[in-house]
Amino acid sequence: MTEQNIALRSATISVLVENESGVLARVIGLFSGRGYNIDSLTVAPVERDRSKSRITIVTSGTEMVIEQIKAQLGRLVPVYRVQDLSKEGPHLARELALIKVVGTGEARQEALRLADAFRARVIDASTESFIFELTGATDKLDAFLDLMRPLGLAEVSRTGVAAIVRGKATIE
Amino acid sequence: MDGSIKTTEIMKSGAEAVLRALKDQGVDVIFGYPGGAVLPIYDAIFQQNAIRHILVRHEQAAVHAAEGYARSTGKVGVVLVTSGPGATNAVTGLVDALMDSIPIVCLTGQVPTHLIGNDAFQEADTTGITRQATKHNYLVKRSEDLSRVMHEAFHVAKTGRPGPVLIDLPKDILINPAPYAEPSSQPHRSYKPRTTPDARKVAEAVALMKRAERPIVYSGGGVINAGPEAAKLLIEFVRLTGFPCTSTLMGLGAYPASDPQFLGMLGMHGTYEANMVMHGCDVMLNMGARFDDRVTGRLNAFSQGSKKIHVDIDPSSLNKSVMVDVGIVGDATETLRALIAAWKADTHPQDREALAKWWQQIDVWRSKNSLRFTQPHDPGSIIKPQYAIERLYKATRGQAKETYVTTEVGQHQMWAAQHFKFDKPNRWMTSGGLGTMGYGLPAAMGVQVAHPDALVIDIAGEASILMNIQEMGTLAQYRLPVKIFILNNQYMGMVRQWQELLHGNRYSESYSEALPDFVKLAESFHAVGLRAEKVEDLDRVIAEMLAVDRPVIADICVDQKENVFPMIPSGAAHNEMLLGPEHKANSGGYNGGSVTDEGLVLV
Numbered sequence: 001m002t003e004q005n006i007a008l009r010s011a012t013i014s015v016l017v018e019n020e021s022g023v024l025a026r027v028i029g030l031f032s033g034r035g036y037n038i039d040s041l042t043v044a045p046v047e048r049d050r051s052k053s054r055i056t057i058v059t060s061g062t063e064m065v066i067e068q069i070k071a072q073l074g075r076l077v078p079v080y081r082v083q084d085l086s087k088e089g090p091h092l093a094r095e096l097a098l099i100k101v102v103g104t105g106e107a108r109q110e111a112l113r114l115a116d117a118f119r120a121r122v123i124d125a126s127t128e129s130f131i132f133e134l135t136g137a138t139d140k141l142d143a144f145l146d147l148m149r150p151l152g153l154a155e156v157s158r159t160g161v162a163a164i165v166r167g168k169a170t171i172e
Numbered sequence: 173m174d175g176s177i178k179t180t181e182i183m184k185s186g187a188e189a190v191l192r193a194l195k196d197q198g199v200d201v202i203f204g205y206p207g208g209a210v211l212p213i214y215d216a217i218f219q220q221n222a223i224r225h226i227l228v229r230h231e232q233a234a235v236h237a238a239e240g241y242a243r244s245t246g247k248v249g250v251v252l253v254t255s256g257p258g259a260t261n262a263v264t265g266l267v268d269a270l271m272d273s274i275p276i277v278c279l280t281g282q283v284p285t286h287l288i289g290n291d292a293f294q295e296a297d298t299t300g301i302t303r304q305a306t307k308h309n310y311l312v313k314r315s316e317d318l319s320r321v322m323h324e325a326f327h328v329a330k331t332g333r334p335g336p337v338l339i340d341l342p343k344d345i346l347i348n349p350a351p352y353a354e355p356s357s358q359p360h361r362s363y364k365p366r367t368t369p370d371a372r373k374v375a376e377a378v379a380l381m382k383r384a385e386r387p388i389v390y391s392g393g394g395v396i397n398a399g400p401e402a403a404k405l406l407i408e409f410v411r412l413t414g415f416p417c418t419s420t421l422m423g424l425g426a427y428p429a430s431d432p433q434f435l436g437m438l439g440m441h442g443t444y445e446a447n448m449v450m451h452g453c454d455v456m457l458n459m460g461a462r463f464d465d466r467v468t469g470r471l472n473a474f475s476q477g478s479k480k481i482h483v484d485i486d487p488s489s490l491n492k493s494v495m496v497d498v499g500i501v502g503d504a505t506e507t508l509r510a511l512i513a514a515w516k517a518d519t520h521p522q523d524r525e526a527l528a529k530w531w532q533q534i535d536v537w538r539s540k541n542s543l544r545f546t547q548p549h550d551p552g553s554i555i556k557p558q559y560a561i562e563r564l565y566k567a568t569r570g571q572a573k574e575t576y577v578t579t580e581v582g583q584h585q586m587w588a589a590q591h592f593k594f595d596k597p598n599r600w601m602t603s604g605g606l607g608t609m610g611y612g613l614p615a616a617m618g619v620q621v622a623h624p625d626a627l628v629i630d631i632a633g634e635a636s637i638l639m640n641i642q643e644m645g646t647l648a649q650y651r652l653p654v655k656i657f658i659l660n661n662q663y664m665g666m667v668r669q670w671q672e673l674l675h676g677n678r679y680s681e682s683y684s685e686a687l688p689d690f691v692k693l694a695e696s697f698h699a700v701g702l703r704a705e706k707v708e709d710l711d712r713v714i715a716e717m718l719a720v721d722r723p724v725i726a727d728i729c730v731d732q733k734e735n736v737f738p739m740i741p742s743g744a745a746h747n748e749m750l751l752g753p754e755h756k757a758n759s760g761g762y763n764g765g766s767v768t769d770e771g772l773v774l775v
Binding site for chain 1: 299300303304307308309311313328332333360361362363486487488490491492495
């Protein structure tokens with residue numbers, strides 16, 4: 001094997017699927033059955049009539065494995081299109097996190113200052129807690145959470161990544 | 173897609189719509205077993221004559237029978253079973269068909285829609301259980317989806333890389349009236365398999381092959397699946413190029429075994445010449461095979477010096493285990509036609525001199541006669557299993573009837589693949605990918621149903637045959653004159669062989685204790701039982717078996733200690749083949765330790 005084949009890379013894959021019962025189970029079953037990683041997965045209908053859903057999967061593996069993942073996804077019957085965003089030019093990837101920080105005094109004020117710097121919105125507050133809403137790339141969310149940890153980070157809910165190619169090209 | 177289908181009529185029940193759809197799909201026979209959830213379909217079957225139902229004795233056998241039917245005819249095999257245990261019993265057959273790319277439509281009954289999820293009697297989450305066991309599956313929840321799903325299932329099963337498709341049918345859907353629409357010519361919304369090869373890649377492949385000095389064509393089950401035309405084109409291409417040709421277990425028969433350009437099967441128990449050619453070639457054309465681990469041996473030692481061209485209808489087969497230089501997605505028939513045209517169009521001269529030298533080398537390898545065995549002929553000598561197959565093959569050649577062979581799984585399967593020569597496609601049915609013991613008898617049943625006048629033989633082992641022996645009842649009921657040729661060595665032979673070679677002769681649980689008397693067993697199932705114990709009995713028993721127009725079990729008592737050779741041990745390379753018992757080193761290891769701990773982990 002050449003070095004390129006062993007080197008791991010991360011891939012963001014968009015899958016446009018028929019919005020039918022069991023389709024998500026097919027995709028997840030494929031990943032677990034064949035031993036592929038899922039770092040993040042999001043899914044929601046994207047057509048007005050809800051006939052199609054878009055699944056965004058962040059995965060990692062060797063180049064050979066990622067090509068396999070795409071080919072395996074492509075042969076599922078309800079799959080319209082598989083797009084490897086990490087390969088098809090520049091793309092945007094965002095996720096949203098709701099972050100609960102519990103504390104009082106200086107720590108609480110520091111949390112609020114940092115939230116402001118990160119453009120996180122306060123969507124709930126009590127005398128002893130904040131809930132921040134933060135949208136951004138995965139590493140931005142990670143950085144913010146690292147900062148919150150010593151300041152009373154109590155609970156996190158993240159959506160996983162949604163992603164799209166820049167410019168006028170579309171998945172279809 | 174449903175929006176544009178014209179509803180032609182309302183059927184009085186979903187069950188009738190199901191039968192109508194089967195008829196419109198050209199189905200003439202289904203293999204099944206009744207039960208509560210599918211009673212409406214059985215009632216509809218009772219009231220018509222267009223479709224014949226074959227009652228099996230176990231649902232697994234229904235699927236294998238449908239596989240035998242499908243492989244020997246090129247049509248879709250159809251299965252009908254009930255909910256719960258009916259469906260779960262069918263799962264092994266479905267996975268078998270998935271691994272070997274066999275087109276099957278399996279109809280399962282389900283509890284009524286309002287009871288789904290309630291743990292009702294004979295309820296199982298059939299679509300959940302079979303999601304990874306099928307190419308695709310459906311649960312019909314609305315009557316208006318029924319006929320579309322039925323037609324779509326056939327389309328998905330037989331196009332692209334074929335496979336099993338399951339339709340789960342709740343009982344209320346089968347009872348309630350349902351609109352029926354005929355098959356639509358509209359393309360599927362999302363499923364669009366590619367069959368036409370990329371012309372640029374075809375030209376690239378031909379350019380490689382024109383310059384080849386040591387070429388090989390490695391053909392697989394895809395050529396069989398593509399239909400008889402693909403096999404014809406394969407012969408044309410191989411003759412045109414003068415290349416040697418080898419075949420996988422699944423591909424046997426596509427290229428005639430009796431042709432001098434054929435090197436025999438390759439892989440773990442393939443011929444010496446086939447594996448040496450794979451190891452030493454400079455250009456390899458993989459036509460519809462999938463670089464299975466039984467074929468490649470140790471991957472990092474697999475044919476390292478060659479440029480590889482891989483043709484497969486399934487894009488996920490390309491670069492799955494072996495990286496190739498030219499990957500072509502396409503149907504075998506279309507691609508072979510394109511390759512032949514491109515070969516003729518490419519004016520670059522072929523290096524015939526190099527090719528002649530390659531053939532000289534091949535002849536040297538061939539002269540090892542790697543399938544040789546020694547059969548003592550003194551009266552009373554024990555029968556060698558290879559000899560039994562060879563005599564059976566010779567005897568069938570004299571028959572006016574077409575001969576079809578199925579097998580179970582194990583040593584007998586490998587000996588059949590090595591010593592029974594197939595000159596036509598669709599004559600050889602074996603469980604290759606999943607390796608399902610118990611496949612052969614029901615598969616033979618399905619073949620005999622499809623070809624009532626043909627000679628159908630299940631080459632079996634005494635352990636495998638017991639896994640679906642209940643189907644003797646089906647043979648009797650439908651007067652299917654299947655011949656079951658048991659190579660009886662009183663061991664699970666392949667397990668015993670591995671234990672001998674890899675586990676220090678510790679024959680753990682591989683001895684077939686308390687075997688039935690197969691002659692009496694045959695008789696109790698209204699069949700003919702025969703036995704050969706000594707070499708002088710063999711030809712007589714074979715002749716008698718072939719002469720009887722009834723089901724026969726021929727119990728051939730063979731050498732218990734015989735092993736299948738050649739053998740590429742797990743984790744070894746193609747050029748590290750064991751040619752015979754003389755290569756066997758001390759127990760627990762091979763040949764100076766070519767079976768490493770790593771190899772031992774492999775199956």
